Amino acid sequence: MPATEAPSIRHPARRLSGRVVELLRTPPGARGFETEPVAALDLGFSGIQGDRHGGETRRSGGREPWYPRGTEIRNERQLSLLSVEELADVAQALGLDDLPAAWIGGNLLLSGIARLTWLPPRTRLVFAGGAVLRIDGDNAPCRASGRAIARHVTDRPSLEFDFVKAARHRRGLVAWVEKPGRIEAGEGVEARLPEQWIYASEPSAS
Template identity: 60%
Template sequence: MIDILPGRTLKGRVAGLYHAPGSDFETVPVERLDLTFDGIEGDRHAGMIRKSTSREPWHRRGTPVRNERQLSILSPDELAATAEALNIAEIRPEWIGGNILIEGVPHLTRLPPRTLLMFEGGATVRVDGDNAPCRKSGAAIMRHVPRRPDIELGFVAAAKHRRGLVAWVESEGRVELGEVVSVRIWEQPIYPGLLPEKTLFD
């Protein structure tokens, strides 16, 4: 027998929108985002294809792959918890390259792959998975919090399982600040297999 968690729909609200208009990692606040199949037009992470990085060690670095990282989605609650763990006043979404800030969805980073985010303006975004925290984001925060060199590495541990999600555009449309987002979670079968002694990624 396989345990299956039932599907369900949650509601959240768009509490912030941001884009990266140039080559810089950090984003800037905007009132709306027009999402296309390439992501956010003109954004640093736009495009249907990207080059593989250290996150995909099974590919040679720089191999063209599907861009499932078009969007970075964050939660204000998780940002606040991470800031508290680092003993700093705040972490702003734009400091770590956020694109969409969603409030009202508990444990946002734990939403499973394939979850759909359906916005009132017609855009639909499909979650690829959680966004593993890295030193680059920690270094970006350090630029805004002087005299805290420990944050570069400390962020990796403090933000584990609350760094937010990466996602890609499934259907085009406009997303506006303050609008409601429906979060469609598919039913989740719990994989019962035992891990072998050696796996594909060893």
């Protein structure tokens, strides 16, 4: 096989339809990352104005060990996206009746898109009202979210650790605003997946 020939299977671009179930943001003046429901979100290039995760840039942290902590970098984590179906699975795994998106800092709760967390980077989420988000990647579960849940379920301190395992690959996505606009609860959304393939440094043997 010539070195320039693709060594792996390519998956064509496709579109999936879903719906906005709930919108949330950081309460004004709040210091934590938990959010509260709102009727709509007005998005600019900086994300949600005044939100804890808003801004065109952010400071690096433990997720970016290749930078000194506190380095100013592009903010690709402006919004946290969660799935009704995945949260139900996580709640069941934890033995909880419910797991509200607000407890773990969600901004958009979506329904109808299977395995939301597995949507690939570069996927566009095009909302009926005209706003467009660009997916950066999955949002790895952390102990901080587990501690937030444990504050609401006070007889289960182990949730700080249990959540990290239960939410792996189903904790949702982080995204940034590609096209500003207003998103309202109940509106439709279309996930536009790009063509996909897995990079291999060496051609396959076939």
